[in-house]
Amino acid sequence: MSITRRDLLRVLGGGAVAGAAAPFSFAQPAFVPDVELALSAAAGEARILPGAATRVWQFTGKVLKGPADSLQAIPDSYLGPTLRLRKGQKVRIRFRNELPEPSIVHWHGMDMPSAMDGHPHSVIDPKIEFVYEFEVTNRAGTYWYHPHPHNRTGAQVYQGLAGLLLVTDDEEAALKLPNGDDEIRCVLQDRRFDAGNQLIYLSGGMMGMMDQAHGFLGDRVLVNGRERPALSLATRAYRLRLLNGSNARIYKLAWSDDTPMTMIASDGGLLERPVQQKSITLAPAQRADVILDLSGRTVGTTLELRSAPFPAAAVDAMGMMGMGMGRGRGRGMGGMRSMLESAVPNGAELSLLSVRVVRREASSFRTPARLSSFDRSWIREADVPTRRVTLGFEQGQWFLDGRTFDMLSTTPEETIAAGSTQIWEIVNGGGMMGMQAAHPIHLHGRQFRVMSREGGSAAGRPVSEGLVNAGWLDTVLVMPDETVRIKIPFTHHRGLYLYHCHILEHEDMGIMRNFRVV
Numbered sequence: 001m002s003i004t005r006r007d008l009l010r011v012l013g014g015g016a017v018a019g020a021a022a023p024f025s026f027a028q029p030a031f032v033p034d035v036e037l038a039l040s041a042a043a044g045e046a047r048i049l050p051g052a053a054t055r056v057w058q059f060t061g062k063v064l065k066g067p068a069d070s071l072q073a074i075p076d077s078y079l080g081p082t083l084r085l086r087k088g089q090k091v092r093i094r095f096r097n098e099l100p101e102p103s104i105v106h107w108h109g110m111d112m113p114s115a116m117d118g119h120p121h122s123v124i125d126p127k128i129e130f131v132y133e134f135e136v137t138n139r140a141g142t143y144w145y146h147p148h149p150h151n152r153t154g155a156q157v158y159q160g161l162a163g164l165l166l167v168t169d170d171e172e173a174a175l176k177l178p179n180g181d182d183e184i185r186c187v188l189q190d191r192r193f194d195a196g197n198q199l200i201y202l203s204g205g206m207m208g209m210m211d212q213a214h215g216f217l218g219d220r221v222l223v224n225g226r227e228r229p230a231l232s233l234a235t236r237a238y239r240l241r242l243l244n245g246s247n248a249r250i251y252k253l254a255w256s257d258d259t260p261m262t263m264i265a266s267d268g269g270l271l272e273r274p275v276q277q278k279s280i281t282l283a284p285a286q287r288a289d290v291i292l293d294l295s296g297r298t299v300g301t302t303l304e305l306r307s308a309p310f311p312a313a314a315v316d317a318m319g320m321m322g323m324g325m326g327r328g329r330g331r332g333m334g335g336m337r338s339m340l341e342s343a344v345p346n347g348a349e350l351s352l353l354s355v356r357v358v359r360r361e362a363s364s365f366r367t368p369a370r371l372s373s374f375d376r377s378w379i380r381e382a383d384v385p386t387r388r389v390t391l392g393f394e395q396g397q398w399f400l401d402g403r404t405f406d407m408l409s410t411t412p413e414e415t416i417a418a419g420s421t422q423i424w425e426i427v428n429g430g431g432m433m434g435m436q437a438a439h440p441i442h443l444h445g446r447q448f449r450v451m452s453r454e455g456g457s458a459a460g461r462p463v464s465e466g467l468v469n470a471g472w473l474d475t476v477l478v479m480p481d482e483t484v485r486i487k488i489p490f491t492h493h494r495g496l497y498l499y500h501c502h503i504l505e506h507e508d509m510g511i512m513r514n515f516r517v518v
């Protein structure tokens, strides 16, 4: 059974969305897909740790029409198949929910008609199919997909529901970047396991409350569902596509031998030119494409991709609940707080994967000095409406713009003219009692640019120094005490879209709001 436009309108409550019938561009009678995929979410098992298999939830898929490599599995992983799409393709995806609870898929970073975006209002019940139809209009880049049912996104992603969505286009193809076996997908996710190898998520009580307020951290980091994989590589250049698919952990990515990280693309695709940094801060949901050029190395060389250490207080300047200690300074964390924290706090030094150079191979690839062209003046022009969006915490609850999530409502400030441009000034001023944290703020439907960052506590510097603000982003990390201005060219598609914190426990707690494009 498929969800029809009429069904969706019924779910939306008829008149609740004025004029909803006209703008929705799905179930188009003349839609002829270039690619048609079947995707389902169901319970399964994965071998993650030695010993017993782990019960997970996972996406599986099948190509019904179009290039056979439109789907590419990640071997031995609970992750969903990688969708490989090309700009301009018309895509139909038949998503079937085989989970024991409602779900819906969101295509993170993709420019989608509202009804195709996987908004929580369009969740489908078990055994129901939702048919997505859209045209790929994004630039080439590393995007991803995951469920988005309200209150359950954190739990469903944590159980294993996530996959990459890679877009190519002519501009990228012309650069002849490393591809095929020279392209390495790396999805970083931390997890906790019990003695029987089963996943542990939020528990009840004080511990669960703290995990929710801070965001849930695992004590083992998995790369594509494996712990610390070892890659055997040649003396050539590789393209790593890195996704932080963790619920709450922030990584400060660096090579163990101090080779600089050479970043060529961020959330929304290619940067104008490569950026070299000692480290790259990757917040939940963010992506970085990095070139690892091993052409000068001798066979036998080893190195590791690590998350470099930083003080947890850099991203989590929360005093003890209600005690109001250490606001913005990262001081005054009592012993009780660390007792309640994960054994591996944010900022713990982590070894993510190891690389061994095992053979000589000639390689002529040089990272191009210029990757894409950007309109540099656009980012500086400030004569567009500016909206202030605040982040805060009060009485055990995070707030976005002073509010929490409501399924269909929007305020006048959250009503935006189709195709217009706005600057959003996101203010992480903290709340009462010193509750403050770094929040990765994500907007659905469009990529934006970072105009400026102001403020930020001294404690946050070890994390801030790895931030990459170049290029197009759909998720921006807003540090404690910081004000980040982003410039957003809004979509022409009308309807509801979300903006929220991508710490999934924060999102599920309601640091999420709609904006309505009219």
Ligand code: C2O
Pocket: 106, 108, 146, 148, 285, 442, 444, 498, 500, 502
């Ligand atoms: Cu990646 Cu609203 O989500």
Ligand code: CU
Pocket: 438, 439, 440, 501, 502, 503, 506, 507, 511
């Ligand atoms: Cu948050």
